[in-house]
Amino acid sequence: MKKYNYIKLASCLLIVTVLVSCKKWVDYDPHDEYKITDLDYLRTEADYRTMAVSVYTPLQWLNQAVPIADIASDNAVTGGEKATDVIPLQQIDDYTFGPVNGQFDEIWKASYEGINRANYLVQFKAANPGGTAIDFPGKEALYGEILFVRAYCYFTLVKFFGDAPLFIDRRLSLSDARSLERSPKADIYAQIETDLNAAIAVLPAVAQQVEKGRVTKYAAQALLGKVLIYEGKFDEAAPVLESVITSAAFSLVPDMKNIFLNNGENGPEAVFEIQYSNGTPYFNWNGTTRGQGNLFVQQCGIREINETNGSAAMPYAPGWSTNLPTQELAAAYETGDQRKDATILDIEAYKAANPSFNITYRVAPYKNTGLYSAKYHPRKGETSGQVELNYGSNYRTIRLAEVYLLAAEAFNRATAANDLKARTYLNAVVRRAFGNNNHDVTASGTALRDAIWKERRLELAMEGDRFFDLVRTGQAASKITGFVTGKHEVFPIPQNEVLVGGLEQNPGY
Helix, strand or coil, rough: HHHHHHHHHHHHHHHHHHHHHHHHHHHHCCHHHHHCHHCCCCCCCHHHHHHHHHHHHHHCCCHHHHHHHHHHCCCCCCCCCCCCCHHHHHHHHHHHCCCHHHHHHHHHHHHHHHHHHHHHHHCCCCCCCCCCCCCCHHHHHHHHHHHHHHHHHHHHHHHHHHCCCCCCCCCCHHHHHCCEEECEEEEEEHHHHHHHHHHHHHHHCHCCCCCCCCCCCHHHHHHHHHHHHHCCCCCHHHHHHHHEEEECCCCCCCHHHHHHHHHCCCCCCCEEHHHHHHCCCCCCCCCCCCCCCCCCHHHHHCCCCHHHHCCCCCEEEEEEEEEEHHHHHHHHHCCCCCHHHHHHEHHHHHHHHHHHHHHEEECCCCCCEEEEECCCCEECCCCCCCCCHCCCEEEEEEEEHHHHHHHHHHHHHHCCCHHHHHHHHHHHHHHHCCCCCCCCCCCCCHHHHHHHHHHHHHHHCCCCCCHHHHHCCCCCCHHHCCCCCCCCCCCCCHHHHHHHHCCCCCCCC
């Protein structure tokens, strides 16, 4: 009898335990364990606005697109301490690169991180993850910014890699990795156009966008115009670009060097700039993010540069002597063209012109050209914390001068060419360069087209456009040593994406 009662009691305890356990499982709340889920996000207008800012962040991580596009062209060489310094960039310079290259990994990862973040907000535009609709004034304009960033990231991908995975409706997870396929670049361009046109329809003009660095209607129009040029849609590009010029929202800065100074950020010529800061000492040497600042600036500096007269008058800070302009680029500038000094720093000429500074430095020992990039050169007092990673210099992504040159090309290459307008916009840039109209271009037709392409090189040198310009205009094979037609128009898909995601590799790699 006692044994029976024991068994019965044990059975009851088991039943009670199961019931309690089931109740705990059914009523489980992750907050009991201090866990945050997606249901905690996007509950208020502030949540949407905060997460929209985070969509911008991966644009900062794309800064290596700038040195790649000049080093891969005839504008620059890698430089550095020795042949094994920044091997991925050396391989790009020598055209020995393949699918295993850290530079391409960064571009791929940062672009898709921006796309994934944008898609998350697109996914929950109508209602948050809990199913609640959150409406507020300015929401449509905010989503215009998000669509711009997504378009910018896809444009970066298609320029670098050609066909690429295209997804727009949701954020992808790890489980999606094996199911991705590359979409034709024509489909990606079509999506970029869709996003930018939607953004243009809702974005404010410059005056209404109170925070510096936020996307405006004109930034979206300028990017759309550039995308259309890349697609060869000159008839469509011309009016879009002209609308930016005639908006009177921007003006050319008389002294081009001022654009790239710290106090020249977000100036009258800035259509869109990627913002960097140095307010905190955050850094991560091994991460794609690395820090809050612009690593590219540190790369351009002169090794161990210093001045010994004690006055601290010399403005330059030391760096890694990477991305060195070629002598051929320097020779392309005519006498009197202010863009040369704004673009290229000849350190020996600078020393000779400033003997009182008593400047010392260490010559870049590998592929030394004697020249350094002036536009993004590190300067004293413009970084913090881990100084190499936290330069606050913005990337001047789209300037009015480029809009002029894009418009000139669009009108020159349109079905019904308007060379008068093309020359007008081209010569606005040329006149700023020389400070007079003595160098105005008078050519028409293909000669005018070639003049426009020449001015793009001189105006935008060391800003990350040259390689892509040479590819899209069919000049790469004749201008770049080592370039193989049918292969090097695009870079290889990162090897990890091929192995893990099963993506098809670009031809020749």
